[in-house]
Amino acid sequence: MRERPTVVLTISRQMGSGGSYIGQAVANRFGMRYADRDILQQAAKAAGLKEGDLAAAEEKASGFWESLLHSFSMGGPDTTFVPPALPAMYTEDLFKLESLIIREIADRFDAVIVGRAGFHVLAGRPNVINIMVHAARASRLKRIMELYGVQTTKQAEELVERSDRQRAQFIHRFTGKRWDDAHLFDLCLDTGSTGLEVATEIVATLVESHLGRRWRGAHTPGV
16 A cells, blocks of 8 residues: 655745745644754754754855844844854755755655755655745845844844845755746745735645645545
8 A cells, every 4th residue: 555645845935034934834734744943953963963063054054044133132233243163064964964854754744844945855756845935125124123123124134135145055056056946936925915824825725735636646546
Protein backbone atom coordinates (compact mmCIF):
# COMPACT_ATOMS: atom_id res chain seq x y z
CA MET A 1 0.00 0.00 0.00
CA ARG A 2 1.43 3.36 -1.02
CA GLU A 3 1.96 5.84 1.76
CA ARG A 4 -0.17 8.97 1.79
CA PRO A 5 1.68 11.79 -0.03
CA THR A 6 2.30 14.89 2.02
CA VAL A 7 1.22 18.43 1.16
CA VAL A 8 3.84 21.13 1.74
CA LEU A 9 3.53 24.90 1.57
CA THR A 10 6.79 26.84 1.16
CA ILE A 11 6.76 30.55 1.94
CA SER A 12 9.32 33.01 0.70
CA ARG A 13 8.74 36.46 2.11
CA GLN A 14 10.00 39.97 2.40
CA MET A 15 10.75 41.14 5.90
CA GLY A 16 7.70 42.86 7.34
CA SER A 17 5.28 41.39 4.80
CA GLY A 18 3.59 39.00 7.25
CA GLY A 19 4.71 35.77 5.61
CA SER A 20 5.40 34.06 8.92
CA TYR A 21 1.99 35.14 10.25
CA ILE A 22 0.27 33.59 7.23
CA GLY A 23 2.33 30.42 7.56
CA GLN A 24 1.48 29.93 11.22
CA ALA A 25 -2.21 30.64 10.64
CA VAL A 26 -2.45 28.12 7.79
CA ALA A 27 -0.46 25.49 9.70
CA ASN A 28 -2.73 25.86 12.74
CA ARG A 29 -5.89 25.63 10.64
CA PHE A 30 -4.96 22.36 8.96
CA GLY A 31 -2.81 20.77 11.66
CA MET A 32 0.32 21.04 9.54
CA ARG A 33 3.88 21.06 10.84
CA TYR A 34 5.23 24.63 10.97
CA ALA A 35 8.98 24.75 10.31
CA ASP A 36 11.01 27.91 10.71
CA ARG A 37 13.28 28.32 13.73
CA ASP A 38 13.03 24.61 14.48
CA ILE A 39 14.90 23.87 11.24
CA LEU A 40 17.79 25.86 12.67
CA GLN A 41 17.54 24.04 16.00
CA GLN A 42 17.64 20.63 14.33
CA ALA A 43 20.57 21.69 12.17
CA ALA A 44 22.42 22.87 15.26
CA LYS A 45 21.79 19.58 17.04
CA ALA A 46 22.90 17.53 14.04
CA ALA A 47 26.03 19.63 13.65
CA GLY A 48 26.91 19.49 17.33
CA LEU A 49 26.91 23.28 17.54
CA LYS A 50 25.11 25.67 19.79
CA GLU A 51 22.08 27.24 18.13
CA GLY A 52 23.51 30.72 18.67
CA ASP A 53 26.68 29.84 16.73
CA LEU A 54 24.74 28.41 13.83
CA ALA A 55 22.33 31.34 13.87
CA ALA A 56 25.26 33.72 13.45
CA ALA A 57 26.28 31.96 10.26
CA GLU A 58 22.74 31.96 8.92
CA GLU A 59 22.18 35.62 9.73
CA LYS A 60 25.16 36.64 7.66
CA ALA A 61 24.42 34.20 4.85
CA SER A 62 20.70 34.76 4.37
CA GLY A 63 19.69 37.94 6.11
CA PHE A 64 18.01 36.80 9.27
CA TRP A 65 18.66 39.91 11.32
CA GLU A 66 16.79 39.28 14.59
CA SER A 67 19.81 40.51 16.53
CA LEU A 68 19.61 43.83 14.76
CA LEU A 69 15.93 44.11 15.61
CA HIS A 70 16.74 43.37 19.22
CA SER A 71 19.44 46.01 19.35
CA PHE A 72 17.06 48.60 17.91
CA SER A 73 14.32 47.78 20.40
CA MET A 74 16.66 47.78 23.39
CA GLY A 75 19.00 50.64 22.49
CA GLY A 76 18.87 54.20 21.25
CA PRO A 77 18.36 55.48 17.73
CA ASP A 78 22.08 55.39 17.00
CA THR A 79 22.53 51.76 18.03
CA THR A 80 24.93 49.99 15.67
CA PHE A 81 24.80 46.26 14.95
CA VAL A 82 28.01 44.39 14.23
CA PRO A 83 27.47 40.93 12.68
CA PRO A 84 29.10 38.15 14.74
CA ALA A 85 31.96 36.15 13.28
CA LEU A 86 31.13 33.03 11.33
CA PRO A 87 31.70 29.67 13.05
CA ALA A 88 33.89 26.97 11.57
CA MET A 89 30.99 25.46 9.61
CA TYR A 90 30.83 26.81 6.07
CA THR A 91 27.54 28.30 4.97
CA GLU A 92 27.41 25.73 2.15
CA ASP A 93 27.42 22.99 4.76
CA LEU A 94 24.71 24.79 6.71
CA PHE A 95 22.52 25.02 3.63
CA LYS A 96 23.01 21.33 2.82
CA LEU A 97 22.15 20.37 6.39
CA GLU A 98 19.02 22.49 6.52
CA SER A 99 18.00 21.21 3.08
CA LEU A 100 18.27 17.64 4.34
CA ILE A 101 16.07 18.47 7.32
CA ILE A 102 13.51 20.20 5.10
CA ARG A 103 13.28 17.12 2.87
CA GLU A 104 12.88 14.85 5.89
CA ILE A 105 10.05 17.03 7.20
CA ALA A 106 8.38 17.02 3.78
CA ASP A 107 8.65 13.23 3.58
CA ARG A 108 6.90 12.75 6.92
CA PHE A 109 4.47 15.62 7.48
CA ASP A 110 2.00 17.96 5.89
CA ALA A 111 4.05 21.08 6.53
CA VAL A 112 4.59 24.79 6.13
CA ILE A 113 8.24 25.62 5.43
CA VAL A 114 9.19 29.28 5.89
CA GLY A 115 12.30 30.58 4.14
CA ARG A 116 15.47 28.51 3.69
CA ALA A 117 14.88 28.41 -0.11
CA GLY A 118 12.23 25.76 0.42
CA PHE A 119 10.88 26.30 -3.11
CA HIS A 120 14.28 25.22 -4.47
CA VAL A 121 14.99 22.43 -2.00
CA LEU A 122 11.64 20.74 -2.76
CA ALA A 123 11.60 21.47 -6.52
CA GLY A 124 9.95 18.73 -8.56
CA ARG A 125 8.19 17.16 -5.59
CA PRO A 126 4.41 16.66 -6.00
CA ASN A 127 1.92 18.46 -3.75
CA VAL A 128 4.27 21.36 -3.01
CA ILE A 129 2.82 24.88 -3.13
CA ASN A 130 5.35 27.70 -3.42
CA ILE A 131 4.28 31.23 -2.56
CA MET A 132 5.97 34.60 -2.26
CA VAL A 133 4.63 37.14 0.23
CA HIS A 134 5.58 40.75 -0.38
CA ALA A 135 4.28 44.25 0.30
CA ALA A 136 4.97 47.88 -0.50
CA ARG A 137 7.77 49.40 1.50
CA ALA A 138 5.51 51.73 3.49
CA SER A 139 3.42 48.79 4.64
CA ARG A 140 6.50 46.79 5.62
CA LEU A 141 8.05 49.67 7.55
CA LYS A 142 4.83 50.21 9.50
CA ARG A 143 4.57 46.54 10.43
CA ILE A 144 8.24 46.28 11.46
CA MET A 145 7.98 49.34 13.69
CA GLU A 146 4.78 48.09 15.34
CA LEU A 147 5.77 44.44 15.69
CA TYR A 148 9.35 44.85 16.87
CA GLY A 149 9.28 48.21 18.56
CA VAL A 150 11.74 49.77 16.12
CA GLN A 151 11.95 53.41 17.10
CA THR A 152 12.40 55.33 13.85
CA THR A 153 11.50 55.01 10.17
CA LYS A 154 15.18 55.29 9.29
CA GLN A 155 16.01 52.24 11.39
CA ALA A 156 13.17 50.27 9.82
CA GLU A 157 14.37 51.27 6.34
CA GLU A 158 17.87 50.05 7.16
CA LEU A 159 16.44 46.71 8.27
CA VAL A 160 14.37 46.33 5.11
CA GLU A 161 17.20 47.23 2.76
CA ARG A 162 19.70 44.96 4.46
CA SER A 163 17.29 42.06 4.72
CA ASP A 164 16.25 42.30 1.07
CA ARG A 165 19.85 42.49 -0.09
CA GLN A 166 21.04 39.59 2.02
CA ARG A 167 18.11 37.32 1.20
CA ALA A 168 18.51 38.01 -2.52
CA GLN A 169 22.22 37.17 -2.27
CA PHE A 170 21.44 33.99 -0.38
CA ILE A 171 18.94 32.77 -2.99
CA HIS A 172 21.26 33.59 -5.88
CA ARG A 173 24.24 31.94 -4.24
CA PHE A 174 22.55 28.65 -3.42
CA THR A 175 19.97 28.35 -6.19
CA GLY A 176 21.33 30.48 -9.03
CA LYS A 177 17.92 32.16 -9.27
CA ARG A 178 16.56 35.64 -8.67
CA TRP A 179 14.64 36.05 -5.44
CA ASP A 180 12.08 38.32 -7.13
CA ASP A 181 11.35 36.02 -10.08
CA ALA A 182 7.58 35.42 -9.97
CA HIS A 183 7.99 32.32 -12.17
CA LEU A 184 9.46 30.49 -9.18
CA PHE A 185 6.17 30.60 -7.31
CA ASP A 186 2.63 29.33 -7.71
CA LEU A 187 1.26 32.46 -6.07
CA CYS A 188 2.61 35.92 -5.22
CA LEU A 189 0.66 37.94 -2.66
CA ASP A 190 0.86 41.65 -1.87
CA THR A 191 -0.28 41.80 1.74
CA GLY A 192 -0.14 45.58 1.69
CA SER A 193 -3.05 45.46 -0.75
CA THR A 194 -4.96 42.42 0.49
CA GLY A 195 -4.34 42.67 4.23
CA LEU A 196 -3.12 39.71 6.23
CA GLU A 197 -6.52 38.15 6.88
CA VAL A 198 -7.54 38.07 3.21
CA ALA A 199 -4.09 36.84 2.19
CA THR A 200 -4.35 34.05 4.76
CA GLU A 201 -7.72 32.98 3.37
CA ILE A 202 -6.36 32.89 -0.17
CA VAL A 203 -3.43 30.70 0.85
CA ALA A 204 -5.66 28.49 3.01
CA THR A 205 -8.00 27.91 0.08
CA LEU A 206 -5.09 26.85 -2.11
CA VAL A 207 -3.75 24.48 0.54
CA GLU A 208 -7.21 23.05 1.17
CA SER A 209 -7.60 22.28 -2.53
CA HIS A 210 -4.37 20.26 -2.47
CA LEU A 211 -5.39 18.43 0.68
CA GLY A 212 -8.76 17.60 -0.88
CA ARG A 213 -7.17 16.45 -4.13
CA ARG A 214 -4.91 14.12 -2.18
CA TRP A 215 -7.85 12.68 -0.28
CA ARG A 216 -9.79 12.09 -3.51
CA GLY A 217 -6.78 10.44 -5.10
CA ALA A 218 -6.35 8.11 -2.14
CA HIS A 219 -9.96 6.92 -2.57
CA THR A 220 -9.86 6.45 -6.33
CA PRO A 221 -10.09 2.74 -7.33
CA GLY A 222 -6.82 1.41 -8.62
CA VAL A 223 -4.75 4.30 -7.26
